[in-house]
Amino acid sequence: MTFALGPLDGRYRATTTPLTAYLSEAALNRERIRVEIEWLIFLSREGVVPGAPVVDKDDTRFLRSIPTSFGQAEVAELAAIESETRHDVKAVEYFIRWRLDAAPATLGPATVLPALSDMVHAFCTSEDVNNLAYALCIKGAIEQVWLPAARALADALAALARQHAGLPMLSHTHGQTATPTTVGKEMAVFAARLSRQIRRVQGAEYLGKLNGATGTFGAHVVAVPEADWPALSRAFVESLGLVWNPLTTQIEPHDWQADLYADVAHANRIAHNLATDMWTYISLDYFHQRLAAQGSTGSSTMPHKVNPIRFENAEANLEISSALLETLAATLVTSRMQRDLTDSTTQRNVGAALGHSLLAFDNLVRGLAGVEPNPAKLAADLDASWEVLAEPIQQAMRAAGLAGATGMGNAYERLKELTRGRTVTAQDMREAIASLGMPDDVAARLSSLTPGAYTGLAAQLVAYLDKAGQPE
Known part of the structure; x- marks a missing residue:
């Protein structure tokens, strides 16, 4: 064992x-x-x-x-x-x-x-070998493991966005009811945000150096003075698929690692936001969890429960990953004079930092595959929130007033008096529209509006995602 x-x-x-x-x-x-x-x-x-x-x-x-x-x-x-x-x-x-x-x-x-x-090891200090080896290891891990996992999450979000592009959903700002959106548009926002960070990580530079004990080619020049050592160093580093850094101390300064880890941590934070939002949507019953996908046991004592464990697991692992990555980024860029060994121990934690991120992405993909929107609950919440139409009504009054209609002043204040702190029904809203003195065509347009139909261009905005879930 x-x-x-x-x-x-x-x-x-x-x-x-x-x-x-x-x-x-x-x-x-x-x-x-x-x-x-x-x-x-x-x-x-x-x-x-x-x-x-x-x-x-x-x-x-x-x-x-x-x-x-x-x-x-x-x-x-x-x-x-x-x-x-x-x-x-x-x-x-x-x-x-x-x-x-x-x-x-x-x-x-x-x-x-x-x-x-x-x-073997001619003209090399240990860090000539170490910095190149670490760059190759990290490059492989990012390109072959982390990026595919991140793309899988972005693709899952993009698929949900397209599937539910037109499904209306009540928004919440500051925890309060707000202008309706669609399920698809909200998933598209996360897909676009994550895809942008993926593109940044894809564009990362992996630097390397080979220039001796203090970055001067000192021993190289003494041993073989006729060689063009900077050109040879550059050719070798680039032959490994890395970017040559000519100006270093004994160590490659690790600034590229700090940049990379900051971008990965940013992707983590976006994924963390997704995890907390999905958890909230499930708690509101906007999404159902499929029992077969999530597992049959939600609580050891409460049989009715199905816990959103995938999103909770992801949330925790993203916090750990981001904390490690941010520590790596902050500490690796400092080395006493030519070098100290703090980076040797620190870099050995890169695997743990990316591992927690990988685990979180896997849980998020599984979690998204195990949920589906609850149209009945979405529709019920929209129908119970007619006050959200105060926004388009007061904006329509402003537009009508600017176009020359009379009696359109104080639109915001009049709608605030009607709706703030009150439960507003469909009938209340239609009576209010009729009492505001708007032009007939504007009043007719607003009278036909419902919270579920008040989603603006949300469904069309999903089309800004391309096949990989990235903005066109």
């Missing part, structure tokens, strides 16, 4: 497992190995060190198999090496060196790999 300290690796492991391919300790070490291997291949093929052997296709294939075959046995082996070195990146260096020494057993005696042992 395996015991997990936290819920992401325990109760919710099935949902968050995809992130372990990018943000686990094993994944970080795999990417460290990948960076070291690619740097060795780059140095050899570019002839950076005069007279050094050049790898051929078989050598390159062998080298690239080292990170791709990094499994449980290799994880244990690397951990054993680190227990001796007491340094994680140095352990990676030795792990690779030993494989180069053993390469003739696979490639034959003609391979040059044993002769390239000193090229």
